Amino acid sequence: MNITYVVLLILLLIYIPFYLYVRSSPAMKERGIVKYGPCVMFKTKHGIRFLDKAARYKRFWKAFGTLSKVLAFFLMIVILFIIVIDLLLLPLMMDSSGIGIEYALALPGINPMLPLVYGVIGLVVAVAIHEIAHGIQTRANDMDVESVGILYAVVPLGAFVEPNEEQIQKCSRKARSDMFAAGIAVNIIAALVIFLVMTMGMMGSVSSNVGDRAAVMNVSADSPADDSGMGFSSVMLKIGSDEITYDELMEYDLSPLAPHSVVYMTSDGPKQADNVYLGVFIDGIAKGSPAEKAGIPKNSFLISVDGHDVSSIEEFKRIMQEKVAPGASVPVVYSQYIGGVPAPEETVTVKLDERDGNAFLGVTYSLSGFSFTTPDTVLQMAKNPFHGADSISDMAYSALSYIGRPFSGYSPVPQELQWWYHSSFMSDGAFWIVVQTMFWIFWLNLVLAVTNALPAVPFDGGYLFRDGVGAIVDRTHKDAAPERREKITDTVTRAVSYIMLCAFFLIMVVMVI
Numbered sequence: 001m002n003i004t005y006v007v008l009l010i011l012l013l014i015y016i017p018f019y020l021y022v023r024s025s026p027a028m029k030e031r032g033i034v035k036y037g038p039c040v041m042f043k044t045k046h047g048i049r050f051l052d053k054a055a056r057y058k059r060f061w062k063a064f065g066t067l068s069k070v071l072a073f074f075l076m077i078v079i080l081f082i083i084v085i086d087l088l089l090l091p092l093m094m095d096s097s098g099i100g101i102e103y104a105l106a107l108p109g110i111n112p113m114l115p116l117v118y119g120v121i122g123l124v125v126a127v128a129i130h131e132i133a134h135g136i137q138t139r140a141n142d143m144d145v146e147s148v149g150i151l152y153a154v155v156p157l158g159a160f161v162e163p164n165e166e167q168i169q170k171c172s173r174k175a176r177s178d179m180f181a182a183g184i185a186v187n188i189i190a191a192l193v194i195f196l197v198m199t200m201g202m203m204g205s206v207s208s209n210v211g212d213r214a215a216v217m218n219v220s221a222d223s224p225a226d227d228s229g230m231g232f233s234s235v236m237l238k239i240g241s242d243e244i245t246y247d248e249l250m251e252y253d254l255s256p257l258a259p260h261s262v263v264y265m266t267s268d269g270p271k272q273a274d275n276v277y278l279g280v281f282i283d284g285i286a287k288g289s290p291a292e293k294a295g296i297p298k299n300s301f302l303i304s305v306d307g308h309d310v311s312s313i314e315e316f317k318r319i320m321q322e323k324v325a326p327g328a329s330v331p332v333v334y335s336q337y338i339g340g341v342p343a344p345e346e347t348v349t350v351k352l353d354e355r356d357g358n359a360f361l362g363v364t365y366s367l368s369g370f371s372f373t374t375p376d377t378v379l380q381m382a383k384n385p386f387h388g389a390d391s392i393s394d395m396a397y398s399a400l401s402y403i404g405r406p407f408s409g410y411s412p413v414p415q416e417l418q419w420w421y422h423s424s425f426m427s428d429g430a431f432w433i434v435v436q437t438m439f440w441i442f443w444l445n446l447v448l449a450v451t452n453a454l455p456a457v458p459f460d461g462g463y464l465f466r467d468g469v470g471a472i473v474d475r476t477h478k479d480a481a482p483e484r485r486e487k488i489t490d491t492v493t494r495a496v497s498y499i500m501l502c503a504f505f506l507i508m509v510v511m512v513i
Helices: 003-024 026-030 048-054 058-088 090-094 116-140 165-170 173-205 224-228 246-251 290-294 313-323 375-383 392-408 415-420 428-452 460-476 482-512
Strands: 033-036 039-044 145-153 155-163 206-208 214-219 235-239 259-266 269-277 280-285 300-305 329-338 346-351 353-355 358-360 363-367 370-373 421-423
Touching: 003 033, 003 039, 026 033, 048 116, 048 145, 058 090, 058 116, 058 173, 058 428, 058 460, 058 482, 090 482, 116 145, 116 155, 116 173, 116 428, 155 165, 173 206, 173 375, 173 428, 173 460, 206 375, 214 224, 214 246, 224 269, 246 313, 246 370, 280 290, 290 346, 300 313, 313 358, 313 363, 363 370, 370 375, 375 415, 392 428, 415 421, 415 428, 421 428, 460 482
Parallel strands: none
Antiparallel strands: 033 039, 039 145, 145 155, 206 421, 214 235, 214 370, 235 259, 259 269, 280 300, 280 363, 300 329, 329 346, 353 358
C-alpha cells in the first residue's frame, strides 16, 4: 500500500474520535475549539493585535484596496474565459475518459496530483495569507475581527479570520469590496513573487550535463523501445560508437533496418541495450485514414514511400511535405514488428489525403516507439511558461498549459527527471525540496486566487460582483425604494451565481467522470 494512504488512514483514525468529541464537548467550545461542517476550528484572539498593527498604515491599504479590485476584476475575466472555453470543449471532453473523481478533491494526499507534505504546506500558506489579507483590510476599514485561528480536517487546511458580520453588512461598499478583494490580490501577488524567485532565482542555478541529448519521455507497448529496456527518463548517449544528440538522432541514417547497440544513461549510471531495431515506427493509425484503408498495421516500421527511403524521422517529414503529392496513389513499403524482430517487408498502394497542404498518410510515428525530448527543453519549460510561444494566443495557451502541468506530474520538474540536473546553489537533494515547496505554494496561491475570483456567491468574486451590481442599480434606479434596489441586486446576483456554479460543476463532472 502507498505510504501516503497509510499516513492518511492513521490521521483519519485520529481525527474521527477527536471531531466527535469536539462536537459534543462544552469544554472544547469554551476553549474556542468548535466544529465547522466536517472540519474543526481552533478559534483564538491571539493574532488580532498583529492585524491591528498591520492595519495602521491606512493610506497604504486604501491604495492596496484599489489595486486589489483591479486584480480581482482581471482574474474574474480570466476565470470566465476559462469557463467559456471549457463549455465550448465539452463535446470533446465527453468523448474522452475523465481524470478521476479524486482529482476534484483539493485534498493533499487524496488528490494524486497534490503530494501530501508539499500540498499541505502550499494549501496552508495560500489560505493563511488569504485570510490574513481579509483581516487586515477589515481592521484598516475600522471593522472588528471576532477571532482568528486554524481550520483542520485530517490535515491542516489553513487559517481563518472571523470578521464581525453585522459591521460587514453595514459598512460602505468600498470598504466591503476592499476586504473581499484583498485575499484574491494577496494570493495572486504571492504567486507571482514566488514564481519569479523560483524560476529566475532558484532554477537559474540549474544546468545539465546531458542537456542536448535525447531523453525518453514515453515508450510504446510492444515496440522495439519496449523491448530495449530503456525506460522513462533514460538518456540516449550512443548508437554503436557514435555519440548522438537529439538533433542528430532525428536525422540519423537508419537504413537499412538493422539491430543496433545503444548506450544510455539512467539515474543508476550508464547501461547498454543490444539488438535494438531503430527506424521510423508506426505507433498508431488514424481512423478512416489512408493508412487504415490500405491495411497498414500498427507497430510497423516504415521502409519507403513512393520509392523514397524513410531513413530518419526528419526524412519522413520531408517526404510527406516535399516529395509526394496530396491525392497521389503511391507504394508504401512497411515491415511489421512481431516477436522482437521485423517481419518480411510488404508493399501496399495508398491513396494519400491532404492535410494543411501536405500529403497525409494518417499515422502517428516515432523512433522505434520512443518519445524523446531534451533535458534543456524540460528545463526551459519549467522556467518559462511562454517557452516556444510566438504570438499572444500561443502565450495564453502556453500559460494555461503551464498551470495544468501538475496533472502530468510536473512540479516544476517530475521527480524521475531531477537526476538530469545539478544546482550550483546548494546540494541537489535540498535544492529540489526547496523548489518543489515553492512550486506548490505558487500553484495553490494561483489556483486559490483564480477560483475565488469566480463571480458567484460564496466566492469572494461573488460578493464583489454583488456590490458592483448594487452600485449600478443605485445609479439606474435612483427613485426606487432601498428595499426595491436591494431586491434587484439580490435577484441578479443569485441568477449569475447559479449560472456560474452550474457551469463550473458541469465542467468538473465531465472532467472527472
